[in-house]
Amino acid sequence: MMERTAVEGRSAEAPARSRGLEPAIRVSGLRRDFGERTALDGLDLRVETGASVAILGPNGSGKSTLLRILAGLLRPSGGEVSVLGLDLPKETHLLRGKVGYLGHEPLLYRDLSPRENLQLSAALNGIADDQAGPRIDALIDAVGMGARAGDRVAELSAGMRQRIDICRAILHEPPLLLFDEPDAHLDPEARREIAPLIAAGDGRTRLVVSHDRGAATEDSDFVVELG
Amino acid sequence: MTAFVALLRKDLRVELRTLRSIPSMALFAVTAFVIFRFGLDREQLSGELAAGVLVPTLLFAALLAINRLFVAEREEGGFDLVRLAPVDGTVLFAAKASALVVYLVVLELVAVPIFALFFLDSAAGLLPLALVLLLADIGLAATGTVISTIATMSSARDLLAPLILLPLLVPLVIAAAGAGEHLLAEGGPDYGRFGTWLGLLGLYDLIFLLVGYATFDFLLDD
Numbered sequence: 001m002m003e004r005t006a007v008e009g010r011s012a013e014a015p016a017r018s019r020g021l022e023p024a025i026r027v028s029g030l031r032r033d034f035g036e037r038t039a040l041d042g043l044d045l046r047v048e049t050g051a052s053v054a055i056l057g058p059n060g061s062g063k064s065t066l067l068r069i070l071a072g073l074l075r076p077s078g079g080e081v082s083v084l085g086l087d088l089p090k091e092t093h094l095l096r097g098k099v100g101y102l103g104h105e106p107l108l109y110r111d112l113s114p115r116e117n118l119q120l121s122a123a124l125n126g127i128a129d130d131q132a133g134p135r136i137d138a139l140i141d142a143v144g145m146g147a148r149a150g151d152r153v154a155e156l157s158a159g160m161r162q163r164i165d166i167c168r169a170i171l172h173e174p175p176l177l178l179f180d181e182p183d184a185h186l187d188p189e190a191r192r193e194i195a196p197l198i199a200a201g202d203g204r205t206r207l208v209v210s211h212d213r214g215a216a217t218e219d220s221d222f223v224v225e226l227g
Numbered sequence: 228m229t230a231f232v233a234l235l236r237k238d239l240r241v242e243l244r245t246l247r248s249i250p251s252m253a254l255f256a257v258t259a260f261v262i263f264r265f266g267l268d269r270e271q272l273s274g275e276l277a278a279g280v281l282v283p284t285l286l287f288a289a290l291l292a293i294n295r296l297f298v299a300e301r302e303e304g305g306f307d308l309v310r311l312a313p314v315d316g317t318v319l320f321a322a323k324a325s326a327l328v329v330y331l332v333v334l335e336l337v338a339v340p341i342f343a344l345f346f347l348d349s350a351a352g353l354l355p356l357a358l359v360l361l362l363a364d365i366g367l368a369a370t371g372t373v374i375s376t377i378a379t380m381s382s383a384r385d386l387l388a389p390l391i392l393l394p395l396l397v398p399l400v401i402a403a404a405g406a407g408e409h410l411l412a413e414g415g416p417d418y419g420r421f422g423t424w425l426g427l428l429g430l431y432d433l434i435f436l437l438v439g440y441a442t443f444d445f446l447l448d449d
Contacts, residue, residue: 072310073307103304109305120237125312126230
C-alpha cells in the first residue's frame with residue numbers, strides 16, 4: 001500500500017507504483033492564461049506510472065485547466081509538459097487515444113442512445129466491431145445501465161449520463177485516466193459500482209479532480225492541492 | 228466500422244431522429260418559390276431568371292443547415308471527442324461535408340420538382356441540372372464545413388458564417404447559375420458552354436476540398 005501524502009502548494013511529486021518506468025506525467029513551470037487571467041502559474045508536478053493522484057483546490061484554482069492540458073485539449077501558455085513520455089503540445093497527436101478523459105460536461109450526443117454513443121467512441125478509437133460489442137455490453141452492465149442503454153441520452157438523469165460518460169472514457173482501455181469529479185451526480189451505490197472500473201494500478205495512472213477531501217485522500221496515493 | 232462511417236452515420240441518424248435541418252431547409256425553399264411566384268408575377272421562368280431564382284434559393288436554404296452543422300459538436304463535446312481519439316481531424320471534415328451533401332441532395336429532391344411545377348414548362352433540363360447541383364453541393368458542403376467550424380468558435384457565429392461564407396460562394400453561384408441558365412433556356416437545354424461551367428464547378432470543389440483537408444486539423448486545435 002502506498003503512503004498517502006498531502007502536499008500544500010504548487011510543487012508535488014507522486015510516489016511510484018512501478019519503479020523504473022518513465023513517469024506518466026512530468027510538468028515543469030506550467031502556466032496557462034485566459035486573456036489577462038492566469039489559471040495556472042508555475043506548476044511543477046511529477047506522477048509516476050501506476051499512481052493514483054487526487055487534485056484538490058477551490059473553484060478557479062486551475063484543476064480542470066490542468067486536466068485539459070494533460071489531455072492535450074488545451075495548449076499551455078508556458079512551461080514544459082510531458083504525458084506518457086510525449087512532449088505537449090508538440091506531440092499531442094501521438095497522445096490521442098491514450099487518455100481516458102472525463103470532463104465537467106459529458107462528451108455524449110444527447111440524441112443518441114448510450115449504446116450508440118459508445119459505439120461511436122469505439123469506432124473513433126479504432127476498436128474493431130467484434131471487440132467493441134462485448135466490451136460495450138460489459139461496461140453498460142457494470143454501471144447498471146442495461147435497461148436504459150437504448151434510450152436517448154437526453155432522457156437520462158445527470159447521474160446516468162455520468163455513468164455512461166465514464167464508460168466512454170475507459171472503453172478504449174487507456175493507460176492514463178484524467179477524471180474531473182467522477183463522483184458528480186452519482187449516488188453511493190453507483191459510486192461503489194464504478195470505483196473498481198476507474199481504479200489505478202496495473203500500469204494505469206489516474207488523476208482525479210475532487211472537492212471531497214475525505215474521499216480523495218482515501219482513494220489516492222497522493223494529493224496535490226492547487227490554489 | 229471506420230471513424231468516417233461512424234461520424235457520418237451519427238449525423239444522419241440524429242437528423243433522421245430530430246428532423247432539425249432538412250425540413251426547415253425544404254420549407255424555406257418552397258416558401259421562397261411561392262414568394263417569387265407572386266413577387267415576379269410570372270407563371271413561367273426560363274434562362275437566367277430561372278437559374279437566378281433556383282440557385283440562390285437553394286444556397287440560402289443550405290445556410291440553415293450550415294449554421295446548425297456543428298451545434299452538437301460545440302454543445303455536446305463532439306470536438307473534444309474527436310480530439311481525444313486517434314483520428315485525424317480531417318475525418319470529421321469529410322464526415323460533416325458528406326452529411327451536408329446528403330442534406331442538400333434531399334433538399335433538392337423536394338425543392339427542384341416543386342420549382343419545376345411552379346415555373347418550368349419543360350423538365351428536359353432537369354436531368355443535366357442534377358449534375359450541376361451535385362457539383363455545387365460538394366463545393367457548398369466543403370466551404371460551408373470549413374466556415375461553420377470557424378464560426379462555431381465565435382460567439383457571433385450566426386452572423387459570422389453567412390458573412391464569411393457568402394463572398395466565398397460567389398464563384399460557385401456564378402458557375403451554377405451560368406450552367407443552369409443554359410439548361411433551363413426557353414425551348415430546351417443548350418449545352419454550348421455546359422462543359423466550361425462544369426469544369427469551373429469541379430475546380431471550385433477541388434480547391435475547397437483541399438483547403439478543408441489542409442486546414443481542418445489546425446482549426447480543431449485549441
